[in-house]
Amino acid sequence: MSISQKRESSGKTDESARDLEIMARSLGAELYGVASAERYAEEFPDKPQASRYVPNAKSVIIIGLPLSPDLWASVARPQMAPILSKGADDARGGQAKRRPPMGAERFFVDPEQQMLTNELLKIAYKMSWKLNREGHKAFYFHPFKPEPRFKTAAFYFMPAMYLAGMGQMGLNCSIITPEYGPRVWVTAVLTDKELPAGIAVGPQYLEDCQSCLVCVERCPSKSLTGQGWKNVHGCASYGCCGTCLAVCPKGLTV
Numbered sequence: 001m002s003i004s005q006k007r008e009s010s011g012k013t014d015e016s017a018r019d020l021e022i023m024a025r026s027l028g029a030e031l032y033g034v035a036s037a038e039r040y041a042e043e044f045p046d047k048p049q050a051s052r053y054v055p056n057a058k059s060v061i062i063i064g065l066p067l068s069p070d071l072w073a074s075v076a077r078p079q080m081a082p083i084l085s086k087g088a089d090d091a092r093g094g095q096a097k098r099r100p101p102m103g104a105e106r107f108f109v110d111p112e113q114q115m116l117t118n119e120l121l122k123i124a125y126k127m128s129w130k131l132n133r134e135g136h137k138a139f140y141f142h143p144f145k146p147e148p149r150f151k152t153a154a155f156y157f158m159p160a161m162y163l164a165g166m167g168q169m170g171l172n173c174s175i176i177t178p179e180y181g182p183r184v185w186v187t188a189v190l191t192d193k194e195l196p197a198g199i200a201v202g203p204q205y206l207e208d209c210q211s212c213l214v215c216v217e218r219c220p221s222k223s224l225t226g227q228g229w230k231n232v233h234g235c236a237s238y239g240c241c242g243t244c245l246a247v248c249p250k251g252l253t254v
């Protein structure tokens with residue numbers, strides 16, 4: 001079922017809202033969802049708000065693309081890449097010789113993420129111009145741009161994904177989508193255009209996680225608490241390896 005079929009609606013057909021989704025999908029967006037900026041502020045008041053970027057913001061549009069499951073299988077099996085255990089391992093005092101250097105798990109997936117980043121930026125750029133031409137403001141983000149000078153992320157996509165009905169939070173601190181599990185790459189377009197918003201699919205945290213815990217057990221830096229929190233410094237110090245996304249059994253896996 002597409003997101004548009006699940007939207008809260010006054011009953012009136014919003015042709016221009018549908019046009020925006022059709023445009024995004026025709027440009028390649030596989031995932032599309034809308035959260036109300038007002039609901040975001042009510043449910044997640046401690047996060048940076050859409051109104052910081054767009055005065056009187058009404059909608060948070062999330063667009064996304066799935067990550068390739070066969071490439072991500074290599075993250076869970078880093079021995080597929082014959083990387084010498086030296087350099088980074090030496091920096092760890094020679095510990096964990098069985099593993100490749102920290103972050104090397106990402107060897108095969110990084111180029112795809114860079115490519116998907118560019119694809120999403122192009123789609124978001126074109127959507128923003130469409131909104132501008134309709135007389136609306138629009139602001140879009142880079143999908144993932146670490147910036148140590150910012151105290152927090154510029155904007156948090158996952159709360160919007162949850163409110164938009166695109167999935168629920170997993171213990172790997174990612175949104176678990178029904179179609180692709182946590183292996184998705186997304187960005188957000190904020191606008192002052194009122195769009196029909198999606199409906200959350202259930203509680204914020206995925207109930208199935210309690211009987212799984214695979215990501216918590218497989219995290220090489222033990223950064224996942226099992227209570228829905230992540231030690232971001234521990235994760236970053238291990239190169240944000242992505243193992244917790246690769247091993248999740250939800251969505252299309254290999």
Ligand code: SF4
Nearest residue numbers: 219235240241242244
């Ligand atoms: S929390 Fe970080 S270090 Fe742990 S598996 Fe996930 S990406 Fe890797």
Ligand code: SF4
Nearest residue numbers: 170209212213215248
């Ligand atoms: S690996 Fe298991 S516990 Fe972790 S997010 Fe996926 S379903 Fe939840």
